[in-house]
Structures are given as structure tokens and as C-alpha cells.
Amino acid sequence: MEDIPLILTLSKVNKSISQKKVINDVSFSLEKGKILALLGPNGAGKTTIIRLITSLIEQDSGVISVFNGDINPSNIRQNISVQNDGNLYENLTIFENLKIWGGFYEIPEDHLEVKISELTSRFEISERLNSKVGELSKGMKQKVLIIRALLTNPKLLILDEPTSGLDPYMIDLLTKILTEYVKRHETTIIMATHQLLGLESIADDVLILNKGEVVVHGKTTQLISDCWPTVELDVLSDKENFENNLDYLTANFNVIHSSFDINITRIMLETKDNHSRVIADIANDIPVNGITIVNHTVKELYFKTLGVEQIYE
Numbered sequence: 253m254e255d256i257p258l259i260l261t262l263s264k265v266n267k268s269i270s271q272k273k274v275i276n277d278v279s280f281s282l283e284k285g286k287i288l289a290l291l292g293p294n295g296a297g298k299t300t301i302i303r304l305i306t307s308l309i310e311q312d313s314g315v316i317s318v319f320n321g322d323i324n325p326s327n328i329r330q331n332i333s334v335q336n337d338g339n340l341y342e343n344l345t346i347f348e349n350l351k352i353w354g355g356f357y358e359i360p361e362d363h364l365e366v367k368i369s370e371l372t373s374r375f376e377i378s379e380r381l382n383s384k385v386g387e388l389s390k391g392m393k394q395k396v397l398i399i400r401a402l403l404t405n406p407k408l409l410i411l412d413e414p415t416s417g418l419d420p421y422m423i424d425l426l427t428k429i430l431t432e433y434v435k436r437h438e439t440t441i442i443m444a445t446h447q448l449l450g451l452e453s454i455a456d457d458v459l460i461l462n463k464g465e466v467v468v469h470g471k472t473t474q475l476i477s478d479c480w481p482t483v484e485l486d487v488l489s490d491k492e493n494f495e496n497n498l499d500y501l502t503a504n505f506n507v508i509h510s511s512f513d514i515n516i517t518r519i520m521l522e523t524k525d526n527h528s529r530v531i532a533d534i535a536n537d538i539p540v541n542g543i544t545i546v547n548h549t550v551k552e553l554y555f556k557t558l559g560v561e562q563i564y565e
């Protein structure tokens with residue numbers, strides 16, 4: 253299999269701010285065309301990592317290599333886009349803000365106007381193009397910041413809380429736009445976020461930081477299957493069959509949890525066996541109304557990794 257080039261490598265990076273160690277021996281790398289979810293509690297060091305990668309601050313020790321070479325201040329702006337890279341001009345319109353930004357990057361005018369039109373339409377904000385930014389809602393301003401970051405077709409796009417202020421529909425749309433964008437432009441994305449729902453469908457890789465240290469890093473699917481090496485199934489059956497079914501299931505499997513819900517019994521069991529065979533066996537042996545495989549999520553991975561109890565599933 254062909255090796256995918258690395259866009260970013262951090263090796264034993266350390267950083268103290270005001271005599272406090274905020275980044276502790278952080279090492280990881282990121283392949284071209286992947287989306288990395290950078291996660292961690294408040295104060296874990298996500299923004300500091302982003303500031304280090306973009307050379308806004310310098311590490312005390314360790315190596316940060318972007319595009320296979322040490323960060324080069326002269327090409328950084330052409331190749332890396334950061335969503336929170338400076339405020340928008342509140343007294344200017346969306347169009348004027350984007351035009352000025354494109355001008356900084358010397359994007360040819362006709363090309364820039366086409367890009368603005370495409371992106372604002374994709375983000376469903378075209379009709380507000382001539383509205384002053386100061387009159388926009390928080391979510392709309394957020395869209396403009398993301399559009400601005402995409403204008404330059406960056407090789408590396410860094411998003412810090414991109415879903416902040418976005419409504420549920422826009423969060424889904426953003427996920428779609430970013431996954432399509434990565435495929436079309438071979439862009440690599442680092443996304444620091446607290447919005448964990450649905451991350452497994454967008455993030456190729458996950459990195460969880462805590463107190464400046466990497467707690468977990470790897471491919472999302474691999475991390476989830478490492479964390480839950482067994483298959484869990486929800487077995488739905490009528491209440492009258494519950495006791496008999498439960499006897500059968502506990503005799504044959506490791507039943508983790510069972511519950512009633514009106515006339516449905518939900519049983520969660522764990523098995524290391526091939527799940528399609530297990531499903532077929534159960535359906536054959538007892539009266540069931542349905543069996544579903546439990547898919548674990550990045551949110552569960554996050555809570556399990558950090559050893560924090562999840563309040564809501």
C-alpha cells in the first residue's frame with residue numbers, strides 16, 4: 253500500500269506559559285487528506301497546540317514539522333488557514349470582508365468573486381452577502397469565518413470550535429461540506445471541538461489531550477474497536493418472554509444490562525464471537541422482535557478515556 257505523506261509531525265513538544273507547563277511531551281503526526289478531531293476538557297491545551305502549529309508561539313523544546321519541513325513563516329499563510337485568524341470587520345458587509353481577505357492573499361479578483369459566490373451559496377448565506385457583519389447572528393458570523401478560512405484553498409485547515417453558534421442543521425451541513433472539501437481539494441483538517449456528537453462520521457483520527465498530555469491518539473475506528481473489542485447487541489423482545497429469554501441469554505452470553513420499556517425488553521450483551529452468527533443463533537433460539545448492534549461513539553470514547561462519568565448518553 254502506498255504511504256500517505258505526512259502533513260504535520262510533532263515530536264516531544266513542550267511548552268510552558270507563565271511558568272506553568274501547558275504542553276507536556278506531545279508527539280503525533282497527521283496524514284494528508286485526513287480530518288483530525290482535537291479533543292480535551294477546557295484548559296487541556298488544544299488552542300495552545302494550534303498556536304504552536306501556526307507559529308504564533310514557539311515551543312520550549314521538541315520539533316514541529318509542517319509539510320515535511322520546519323515551519324517556514326514565509327509560506328505559512330499561503331498554506332495554512334485558521335478559522336479564528338483575526339476578527340471580521342463589523343462595519344463592512346460579508347462580501348466586503350471576504351473581498352479584503354482574498355486581497356491579502358492576492359487571489360485574482362474574478363476567481364475570488366466566483367469562490368465567494370460558491371462558498372456563500374454552499375453555506376446557505378448568499379442572501380446576506382450585502383449585510384453588515386455587525387448585524388449578523390453569532391452562527392452567521394461563524395459561517396463567514398469558516399468561508400474566509402476556505403477561500404484560499406488551504407493545504408491545512410485549522411478550525412477551533414467550528415460548530416460554536418451553529419444550529420443542528422448547520423452542524424450537519426458543515427460536516428458534509430468539510431468531508432466533501434477534503435476529498436475535492438486533498439485538504440487536511442485539524443478540528444478542535446467540544447461538539448462530540450457524530451464525530452465518528454467526520455473524523456478519521458482522534459487525539460484527546462488532558463492537562464497538556466496526549467491521552468489517546470489514533471484512527472477513530474481503531475480506537476473505538478480497541479476500547480470495545482467485543483460486540484454489543486440490543487435484543488428486543490416482549491415482556492412475557494423476558495424472563496425466559498434472559499435465562500437463555502445469561503446462560504450463553506455475558507449480559508451487561510437488561511431493562512424494560514413498556515412492552516419491550518432491551519438486553520445488552522457482550523460477545524467476542526462473530527456478531528452475524530450470534531444474531532442468527534439468538535433469533536433462532538428465542539422469540540425476539542429485533543436485534544441491533546450497538547455502535548460506540550467518539551463521545552463514549554472521550555468519557556471512557558478521561559474516566560469521567562457520562563451524564564447523558
Ligand SMILES: Nc1ncnc2c1ncn2[C@@H]1O[C@H](COP(=O)(O)OP(=O)(O)OP(=O)(O)O)[C@@H](O)[C@H]1O
Pocket residue numbers: 269270274292293294295296297298299300301
Ligand atoms: N496567555 C496565557 N497565559 C497564561 N496561561 C495560559 C495562556 N494561554 C493559555 N494558558 C493556559 O494554558 C492551558 C491550556 O490552555 P488552552 O487555551 O490551550 O486550552 P484549551 O484546551 O484550548 O481549552 P478550551 O477548551 O477551554 O478552549 C490552560 O491552563 C491555560 O490557562
